Amino acid sequence: MSSQPSRFAKTHEWVAVDGDVATVGITEFAVKLLSDLVFVDLPKIGKKVTAGEPFGEIESVKHVSDLYAPVSGEVIEVNTPLANNLEWLQQDPHAKAWMIKVKMSDPTQVNALLDAAAYAAHCENEAH
Template identity: 65%
Template sequence: MSAPEGLKYSKTHEWVAITGDKARVGITDFAVQLLSDLVYVDLPKVGQSITQSQPFGEIESVKHVSDLYAPVAGTVTAVNTELPNQLELLNQSPFEKGWMIEVQLTQPADLSGLLDADAYTAHCATEGH
């Protein structure tokens, strides 16, 4: 698994890249491997507001479904519309082409509950499978 430096990570395996008052959100390589055989992703619409630690969408494999939890709060400004039709992007490029949503932060992001790359890698090791 990989976990690029510079991103922040949630314990529920979402990543977030923050630039100014904007954030881009996706799920990690670890999560993609854990879920395996992805078949469907349900993402919010532009304009929808999301709440930190609350579900903003769902991702399904054949016999499993998981909520996607928002690592930050804000309003959705863009959605990766390619993704639902090209789920292999998540396998090929989870941190780049497999991004899910862009968010306009409504307040300064509360990053206290999020992990850096090293801490996240250590967290995954404890969850190992």
């Protein structure tokens, strides 16, 4: 991974930006909330995603959650091996367990997301 997660969505996705490409995953906080993950459904390369809309799903035994795209654009790379290595989400949610890379149609969308401090505060709030 070339860059670290720098921005976060309230729906617990992280974004690492490299030029106009955003790498997207879910945060450690989200992984802890979900527990007992069994399946992740990621889009195919070429899929257009829209900020705030679901791009995939993640399942635990008796729950399923949408994964929301933090930015709009086209999926140019997918972490396909993740589906068979869900333990990566526990071990290294912010790097090895990245999910998709999106070529952003509007890189300024990133600015609307939370920074690390604001996200930490948001999690603090949700935990109560």
